[in-house]
Amino acid sequence: MSGNENGAPQAEVDTATAAYVLRLGDDALIASQRLAELAARGPQLEEDVALANIALDLLGQARVLLDYAGRLEEQLTGVLRTEDDLAFLRDERQFCNARLVELPNTDFAHTVARQLLFSGYALELYTALQGSADETVAGVAGKAVKEVAYHRDHAARWAVRLGDGTEESSERMAAALEACWPYTGELFTPDEVTRTVAAAGVGADPAGLRPGWDAFIDGVLAEAGLHRPETAQITGPAGLGGRQGVHTEHLGYLLAEMQHIHRSHPGATW
Amino acid sequence: MTTEAPAAPGAHDAQRRFDGMIAADERIEPRDWMPDGYRRTLIRQIAQHAHSEIIGMQPEGNWITRAPSLKRKAVLIAKVQDEAGHGLYLYSAAETLGVSREELLDLLHEGRQRYSSIFNYPTLTWADVGAIGWLVDGAAITNQVPLCRCSYGPYARAMVRICKEESFHQRQGFDSLYVLARGTGAQRRMAQDAVDRWYWPSLMMFGPPDAESAHSEQSMAWNIKRFTNDELRQRFVDIIVPQAEALGLTLPDPDIAWNAERGHYDFGTPDWDEFKQVLKGGGPCNRQRLEHRRRAHADGAWVREAARAHAAKRAARDTAGEAA
Ligand SMILES: [Fe+2]
Ligand SMILES: [Fe+2]
Numbered sequence: 291m292s293g294n295e296n297g298a299p300q301a302e303v304d305t306a307t308a309a310y311v312l313r314l315g316d317d318a319l320i321a322s323q324r325l326a327e328l329a330a331r332g333p334q335l336e337e338d339v340a341l342a343n344i345a346l347d348l349l350g351q352a353r354v355l356l357d358y359a360g361r362l363e364e365q366l367t368g369v370l371r372t373e374d375d376l377a378f379l380r381d382e383r384q385f386c387n388a389r390l391v392e393l394p395n396t397d398f399a400h401t402v403a404r405q406l407l408f409s410g411y412a413l414e415l416y417t418a419l420q421g422s423a424d425e426t427v428a429g430v431a432g433k434a435v436k437e438v439a440y441h442r443d444h445a446a447r448w449a450v451r452l453g454d455g456t457e458e459s460s461e462r463m464a465a466a467l468e469a470c471w472p473y474t475g476e477l478f479t480p481d482e483v484t485r486t487v488a489a490a491g492v493g494a495d496p497a498g499l500r501p502g503w504d505a506f507i508d509g510v511l512a513e514a515g516l517h518r519p520e521t522a523q524i525t526g527p528a529g530l531g532g533r534q535g536v537h538t539e540h541l542g543y544l545l546a547e548m549q550h551i552h553r554s555h556p557g558a559t560w
Numbered sequence: 561m562t563t564e565a566p567a568a569p570g571a572h573d574a575q576r577r578f579d580g581m582i583a584a585d586e587r588i589e590p591r592d593w594m595p596d597g598y599r600r601t602l603i604r605q606i607a608q609h610a611h612s613e614i615i616g617m618q619p620e621g622n623w624i625t626r627a628p629s630l631k632r633k634a635v636l637i638a639k640v641q642d643e644a645g646h647g648l649y650l651y652s653a654a655e656t657l658g659v660s661r662e663e664l665l666d667l668l669h670e671g672r673q674r675y676s677s678i679f680n681y682p683t684l685t686w687a688d689v690g691a692i693g694w695l696v697d698g699a700a701i702t703n704q705v706p707l708c709r710c711s712y713g714p715y716a717r718a719m720v721r722i723c724k725e726e727s728f729h730q731r732q733g734f735d736s737l738y739v740l741a742r743g744t745g746a747q748r749r750m751a752q753d754a755v756d757r758w759y760w761p762s763l764m765m766f767g768p769p770d771a772e773s774a775h776s777e778q779s780m781a782w783n784i785k786r787f788t789n790d791e792l793r794q795r796f797v798d799i800i801v802p803q804a805e806a807l808g809l810t811l812p813d814p815d816i817a818w819n820a821e822r823g824h825y826d827f828g829t830p831d832w833d834e835f836k837q838v839l840k841g842g843g844p845c846n847r848q849r850l851e852h853r854r855r856a857h858a859d860g861a862w863v864r865e866a867a868r869a870h871a872a873k874r875a876a877r878d879t880a881g882e883a884a
Contacts, residue, residue: 319630326633329621329640330852333860335614335648335661342641349634356630374629398863454873455866462862551628551686558744560629560736 298486301366306486307424308362309386310493312376313483313533314415314430315355316387319377320541321408322348323548324395333398340444344405347437351430352377358426378552382535382542389532390473392541396466399452399459403466406445410506411477412438414499423491446510453514460515467511468519475523476531478503483533582783587713590656598782601775602712603657604673605784607664610650611675615849617643619683620692628686635732636689642725649718656714669854677835678761680843687740687747687754693733694807695755695762695800701726702796703766711783734803741808755804756812763827764835766793797827 325345332338356373364370371379390408395401416438419431452463478500480488487493511518526536552560574593581588588594621640627633651661667673678696683689704726707719740751767773767789779785787795797816804811815828837843 323625326624326637329624329637330614330617330644331856331859333856333863335644335651337860337863338614338617338644339641339648342637342644346634346637346641349630349637353630353634377630378628398860451867451870452863455868455870456862458862459866459869547625551626555628555744555746558628558747560632560739560743 298489303486303490303492304362304366306483307490307492308359308366309483310487311355311362311427312359313386313388315352315359315376316385317391317408317412318348318355319352320385320387320544321391321405322346322352323544324391324393324404325401328395328401341401344441344444347434347441351434351437354426354430358430374552378549382537382545384535385537385541385545386533386535387537387541388473388477389538389541390470390477392532392538392544393470393473394540396469397462398448399462399466400469402445402448402452403463403470405441406449406510407467407470407474407507408477409438409441409445410503411474411499413442413506414502415494418494418499422493427492442506449510449516450514453511453516463514464516464519467516468521471519471521472524476525476533479531479533481533582711582781585711585783587716588711589713597778599657601779601782601784602715603654603659605779606650606654606657606715607659607667608674608676610647610654610664611668611673612679613643613647613650615675615679615853616696617647618849618852619679619681619845620689622683623686623689626686627689632689632736635736639693639729639732642729646722646725649721650715653712653714653718665857669850669857671841671850674839675849676765677838677843678765679849680838680846681757681761682844684757685750685754687737687750688758690733690736690740690751691754691758693729693731694737694803695733695758696765697726697729697733698800699762699765699796701730702792702799706786706792707784709783709786734807737807737809751807752809755809759811759813760830760834763793763796763830764832766790766796768832768835794824797825801825 322345325341325348328338328341330338332341353373356376360371360373360376388408390404393400393404413435416431416435419427420435422428422431449463452459454460478496480495480497484493484496488495508518525531526534530536575595578588578592578594578598581592588598617640620636620643624633624636624640627636651664654664655661664673668675678699683692701723704719704723708716708723710716710719737751737755740747742748767776770776770788770790773789776785776788780788801811801816813828815826817826819826838846841847
């Protein structure tokens with residue numbers, strides 16, 4: 291990533307950086323919340339440990355990113371929102387995570403498929419962001435890259451076991467991939483925010499992450515004896531998606547559960 | 561290593577050697593001869609302990625998705641993860657006695673082995689998470705610290721690791737309650753209510769009074785158990801009374817009073833009828849906890865089967881590859 295070559299005004303870069311960091315934080319938070327639902331529900335004890343481990347890594351990333359997003363926003367608006375304000379006091383339309391991470395744990399194969407597609411993307415992303423011109427972003431990326439490499443490996447191993455396991459597991463894995471696939475497109479779709487941060491050397495161009503992700507996913511699918519789904523991408527109304535706060539119906543329930551106690555005690559500390 | 565293995569000792573010699581090791585407070589290891597009763601007692605105890613760790617994940621896991629701050633959510637996920645890890649260590653310790661995790665899980669699911677009755681109580685509010693950490697993990701530590709010196713080596717070593725983590729849990733629970741007790745009126749009431757509900761069941765965690773304890777005497781003679789139920793219960797009460805004062809919360813026991821003569825706190829008698837009822841399966845959550853376990857196990861069956869099938873296919877491919 292190079293410096294601010296096209297010379298976008300600093301205010302524009304700052305606004306885009308705040309929005310970008312919030313997206314990263316939301317992706318990690320919602321992915322973590324989904325995994326954390328599985329506590330004491332894993333197919334074996336080792337998976338209870340592993341899934342909790344991954345949920346904890348993602349939550350750690352989310353906390354640093356949301357904290358930073360709040361401070362960046364404060365510089366623009368003069369009003370500070372903490373990590374908890376951002377996690378617990380925003381509604382569906384204000385969350386800008388990719389829809390992929392909010393998809394439910396329909397069965398273990400769906401969890402594996404979601405994690406495979408997301409962590410494959412996250413590894414490409416954080417590898418690129420290690421070179422970010424923003425020190426905090428680069429710092430988060432440096433730590434996250436090791437964590438998501440493990441997440442990706444964990445998901446890939448399971449995808450292969452399930453794809454190349456029994457007839458039932460292979461069918462379930464294929465169905466799960468089909469269900470998640472239509473939500474992968476938006477991970478790689480550039481918009482005004484990503485264009486500005488990429489030009490400023492702060493963020494990564496999402497389209498540039500795609501070839502690495504494609505190659506990785508194709509490799510896993512081949513080893514698992516699975517095919518790349520041909521399901522069409524699902525966009526929201528008017529082509530909007532998670533980045534614009536237009537989500538699946540699943541997110542509302544996830545947030546209702548996550549936010550209810552915090553909201554029942556306004557101003558309380560925990 | 562010395563040159564030759566000693567001749568296999570006769571049963572009498574083996575028993576004498578075992579008795580000598582127990583008398584000298586030495587550790588028995590898996591390769592050592594041990595009486596059947598000792599092995600059975602250990603399997604029962606370690607299995608019950610392992611089952612308690614994994615069933616205990618449910619009442620607290622119940623609050624992970626709703627934790628009211630991200631920091632508390634992280635602490636709680638880490639705790640529930642630790643409990644799964646404790647389950648793993650303990651099932652491994654039991655496996656050194658010749659019984660597999662699968663067999664033990666089957667016995668749990670069939671209701672033929674027990675887990676700690678404390679987990680048959682519901683976690684009704686967020687404050688229950690703090691109260692469990694403080695009281696339930698606290699009672700567990702009081703029970704388990706002496707087990708670090710248990711005569712069976714693998715169990716003792718597992719307990720050393722586990723106790724370190726349990727004391728984290730206890731401190732985190734205390735810290736969480738401390739914040740609630742100094743929070744809003746609603747938070748304070750929530751904290752007191754949780755302590756009111758968890759105090760008596762936590763005293764019951766030490767088991768029935770010594771006079772009625774079925775297994776105590778033999779376990780003490782084998783250096784599996786080091787203190788009686790009543791001694792441990794007293795030790796626990798002596799610890800939590802000043803802690804409750806520091807929290808600014810009240811223990812729901814009007815009989816608590818310092819007894820200068822004994823050098824201990826006096827305290828009331830738990831409702832042992834309730835204890836027996838919960839033990840027999842009549843607690844508020846017995847059915848729910850076991851059903852949850854059975855469902856998770858059944859839902860995971862196709863996954864475990866796929867992993868086995870894949871491993872077998874892979875091994876077959878490797879062999880074919882080598883032969884080619
Ligand atoms: Fe534990
Ligand atoms: Fe614990």
